[in-house]
Amino acid sequence: MKKAINLRISGLVQGVGFRPSLYRLASSLHLKGRISNTSEGVIAVLEGSSREIEEFLKCLPKVIPPQAKIHAMEIEECSLQNFRDLKIEKSEGGEKLNVDPLPDLAICRDCERELFDPTNRRFLYPFIACTSCGPRFSYILKLPYERESTVMKYFSLCPDCEKEYNSPEDRRFHAEPIACPRCGPTLSFLDHLGRVLSERYKAILDCAQALQKGAIVALKGLTGFHLLVRADNLDSIVRLKEKKGRKRKPFAVMFKDESQLREYVEVNEEDLLLLRSEKAPILIVRSKGKLPEVLAEGLNCLGVFLPYTPLHRLLLDKIDFPVVATSGNIAGEPLIFEDNEALSKLSGIADFFLLHNRPIVRPLDDSVIKKRKYGHIPIRRSRGYVPSPIVLKKTSGKCVLAVGAQERTTFSLLIDNRLIISQHLGDLDTFETQRNFERIIKDYLQLYGVAVELIVSDLHPDYFTTKWAKGYAHKLGIPHIQVQHHYAHVLALLAEKGIIPERPILGIAWDGTGFGLDGTLWGGEFLLIKGRNFERLYSLRPFRLLGGERAIKDTKRVALSILFEIFSEEIKHFDLPFLRKLSDKELNILFHMWKSGLNSPITSSIGRLIDAVSALLGISYENSYSGESAMKLEALYDEKELGSYPFEIKDHTINWTPTILGLLEDRGDLKRRASRFLNTLSEIALAVAQRVGITDIALTGGVMMNAPLVDRMEESLKRDGFQVLIHREIPPNDGGISAGQAYFALLMDEFARTDIYSPSF
Numbered sequence: 001m002k003k004a005i006n007l008r009i010s011g012l013v014q015g016v017g018f019r020p021s022l023y024r025l026a027s028s029l030h031l032k033g034r035i036s037n038t039s040e041g042v043i044a045v046l047e048g049s050s051r052e053i054e055e056f057l058k059c060l061p062k063v064i065p066p067q068a069k070i071h072a073m074e075i076e077e078c079s080l081q082n083f084r085d086l087k088i089e090k091s092e093g094g095e096k097l098n099v100d101p102l103p104d105l106a107i108c109r110d111c112e113r114e115l116f117d118p119t120n121r122r123f124l125y126p127f128i129a130c131t132s133c134g135p136r137f138s139y140i141l142k143l144p145y146e147r148e149s150t151v152m153k154y155f156s157l158c159p160d161c162e163k164e165y166n167s168p169e170d171r172r173f174h175a176e177p178i179a180c181p182r183c184g185p186t187l188s189f190l191d192h193l194g195r196v197l198s199e200r201y202k203a204i205l206d207c208a209q210a211l212q213k214g215a216i217v218a219l220k221g222l223t224g225f226h227l228l229v230r231a232d233n234l235d236s237i238v239r240l241k242e243k244k245g246r247k248r249k250p251f252a253v254m255f256k257d258e259s260q261l262r263e264y265v266e267v268n269e270e271d272l273l274l275l276r277s278e279k280a281p282i283l284i285v286r287s288k289g290k291l292p293e294v295l296a297e298g299l300n301c302l303g304v305f306l307p308y309t310p311l312h313r314l315l316l317d318k319i320d321f322p323v324v325a326t327s328g329n330i331a332g333e334p335l336i337f338e339d340n341e342a343l344s345k346l347s348g349i350a351d352f353f354l355l356h357n358r359p360i361v362r363p364l365d366d367s368v369i370k371k372r373k374y375g376h377i378p379i380r381r382s383r384g385y386v387p388s389p390i391v392l393k394k395t396s397g398k399c400v401l402a403v404g405a406q407e408r409t410t411f412s413l414l415i416d417n418r419l420i421i422s423q424h425l426g427d428l429d430t431f432e433t434q435r436n437f438e439r440i441i442k443d444y445l446q447l448y449g450v451a452v453e454l455i456v457s458d459l460h461p462d463y464f465t466t467k468w469a470k471g472y473a474h475k476l477g478i479p480h481i482q483v484q485h486h487y488a489h490v491l492a493l494l495a496e497k498g499i500i501p502e503r504p505i506l507g508i509a510w511d512g513t514g515f516g517l518d519g520t521l522w523g524g525e526f527l528l529i530k531g532r533n534f535e536r537l538y539s540l541r542p543f544r545l546l547g548g549e550r551a552i553k554d555t556k557r558v559a560l561s562i563l564f565e566i567f568s569e570e571i572k573h574f575d576l577p578f579l580r581k582l583s584d585k586e587l588n589i590l591f592h593m594w595k596s597g598l599n600s601p602i603t604s605s606i607g608r609l610i611d612a613v614s615a616l617l618g619i620s621y622e623n624s625y626s627g628e629s630a631m632k633l634e635a636l637y638d639e640k641e642l643g644s645y646p647f648e649i650k651d652h653t654i655n656w657t658p659t660i661l662g663l664l665e666d667r668g669d670l671k672r673r674a675s676r677f678l679n680t681l682s683e684i685a686l687a688v689a690q691r692v693g694i695t696d697i698a699l700t701g702g703v704m705m706n707a708p709l710v711d712r713m714e715e716s717l718k719r720d721g722f723q724v725l726i727h728r729e730i731p732p733n734d735g736g737i738s739a740g741q742a743y744f745a746l747l748m749d750e751f752a753r754t755d756i757y758s759p760s761f
């Protein structure tokens with residue numbers, strides 16, 4: 001008996017070879033019908049005998065492509081239309097999008113094999129791609145996902161490519177990004193004045209030679225520009241640092257293969273799995289110290305990655321040294337992704353340009369992940385991860401836009417049960433990054449075809465995002481709500497874990513600074529989370545940031561402020577290395593600032609306390625980039641050191657005076673003192689957790705990028721029977737704030753019916 005079924009599949013199903021897989025299975029069973037992409041996902045109407053249909057449904061789970069993530073699958077019987085054949089149909093456009101564009105994918109094993117196979121027609125072709133690899137999110141002009149709605153529409157398929165594209169047996173059947181040397185994008189190598197020196201494969205050879213000689217090359221990659229320079233040559237690195245105006249911020253390094261990688265850094269199988277995955281992030285791992293120290297001054301780690309595109313692969317194949325591959329941008333500006341902008345803005349930095357003519361539609365920085373003893377910490381979620389949504393258990397009634405904080409900004413869209421977090425958009429301190437933020441929001445709203453109904457921001461009145469949200473809400477006449485910064489940090493973690501806080505959770509939000517409900521700067525918080533409310537249970541004893549923002553960069557000021565709290569004016573007579581860096585006049589001015597509180601806001605930030613200790617110990621006196629002092633202190637951590645310093649908990653406040661006294665009295669070396677200090681922080685967390693007595697503990701905030709600290713906290717809390725939640729997907733730093741804000745909007749709805757008390761924000 002003949003039967004017809006209607007199959008609807010939504011989720012990450014477009015751009016992964018889903019339709020071809022369905023086609024191959026259906027065709028092997030002689031089914032007839034139509035398979036298509038719609039804005040709802042993949043849809044198929046298939047007809048055949050009941051036995052064949054049954055067989056199809058049985059085999060279906062086995063043919064789902066590995067990159068696909070299915071959110072929902074509906075199968076229902078429908079009436080027969082008596083199709084004569086089986087076809088993949090052109091997509092229908094739709095209004096609201098229920099299908100998620102796929103993130104950009106690193107080169108797959110099959111394409112890599114073909115790339116180096118002299119008999120293959122794509123031998124050494126830098127734009128080889130297939131259904132499992134190549135550009136996705138960065139090259140989509142609109143949705144649904146079809147070749148015609150990507151930048152590949154500018155390259156018409158040659159007969160050979162067309163044949164592959166149309167034959168169900170081929171692994172490039174309906175692979176949208178495919179191309180070949182005859183019909184696809186090409187490379188060119190240019191000098192700093194923009195004059196073309198060579199093209200095609202010769203461009204790669206010339207580029208390799210230039211790098212060999214120590215030149216700086218701006219390379220147009222998959223999702224934006226990189227600046228490359230050889231990583232084993234001190235002069236070249238210093239030259240790039242100077243030209244980029246980058247004082248001490250570390251550079252990431254790309255290695256040609258695993259064996260080269262193993263020479264320079266410590267990696268295990270799990271790390272390699274991640275580095276080789278289709279996400280291909282930068283992974284921060286322990287360095288063996290064989291490369292110039294200026295790459296990561298004062299740190300024992302290095303950000304490393306493997307060539308993730310055929311272009312990078314071909315280039316690194318021609319050189320025998322690792323290369324620095326850092327974001328191609330001007331300090332304080334967004335990542336460059338267009339040829340003209342690169343040629344004009346990077347001409348003062350790069351000696352040469354390696355360009356190609358496949359346009360990039362939206363820029364994405366490389367993602368960054370940090371290794372720790374028990375897993376990986378997400379630091380920057382961008383290429384390879386974005387825009388994969390976090391799928392929530394509950395559905396939001398409205399489309400929510402959450403705009404994040406000020407540093408490491410991302411925004412998030414909440415559409416139904418999908419939390420879509422944007423790529424990393426940097427610090428919104430300059431006109432350029434602010435315009436970029438607006439531009440990318442507009443891009444997402446257009447791509448997903450949604451209209452914002454609710455906007456969520458931070459509480460901080462001076463954040464660009466807060467002011468922008470206010471203006472945008474006013475313009476559209478939609479409500480704007482504000483969520484406290486550290487509460488948002490905790491909620492980001494709960495969103496990631498799919499937890500609706502029906503039971504109380506203790507959020508440990510240790511951070512830089514965020515605007516508190518009392519108008520002071522918070523950052524060492526123990527928050528009780530329940531329903532859509534939170535309560536500040538414990539926090540760090542506050543101190544002053546002498547000179548406000550200036551103290552965040554000049555960390556001597558924080559150290560001094562802490563010492564004033566303990567010793568008042570007396571400390572002027574102490575013999576501490578960092579005091580020698582300040583003149584008597586400066587000391588007097590800062591003392592008066594502390595005493596009067598002039599331009600010296602109060603904070604309870606643990607991030608700033610760590611900065612103070614880093615300066616007190618003479619490890620780092622300045623944050624030339626965010627987190628520098630803390631990272632240098634972290635680099636001294638010794639796992640074998642079990643000691644710690646005393647602390648005091650009184651009236652819901654953690655007093656650090658005994659800790660600082662212990663630190664000053666300790667005559668041990670820097671390693672011991674740095675380790676004991678971090679151990680103390682871990683013990684503070686445990687002591688408070690024991691007092692509070694709530695089983696579920698959420699560890700969040702920028703301080704949770706400190707690998708040994710998170711390891712220690714996890715160990716000691718678990719040993720004591722606590723359930724510990726730790727970030728794995730969404731960064732614990734401010735890159736996760738927008739996700740937490742959006743999640744608040746969902747909780748607000750969720751608890752609206754049961755909850756009478758509503759907080760004042």
Ligand code: ZN
Pocket residue numbers: 107108109110111112128129130131132133134
């Ligand atoms: Zn491939």
Ligand code: ZN
Pocket residue numbers: 157158159160161162179180181182183184
């Ligand atoms: Zn072709």
Ligand code: FE
Pocket residue numbers: 485489511512513514701702733734
């Ligand atoms: Fe924060």
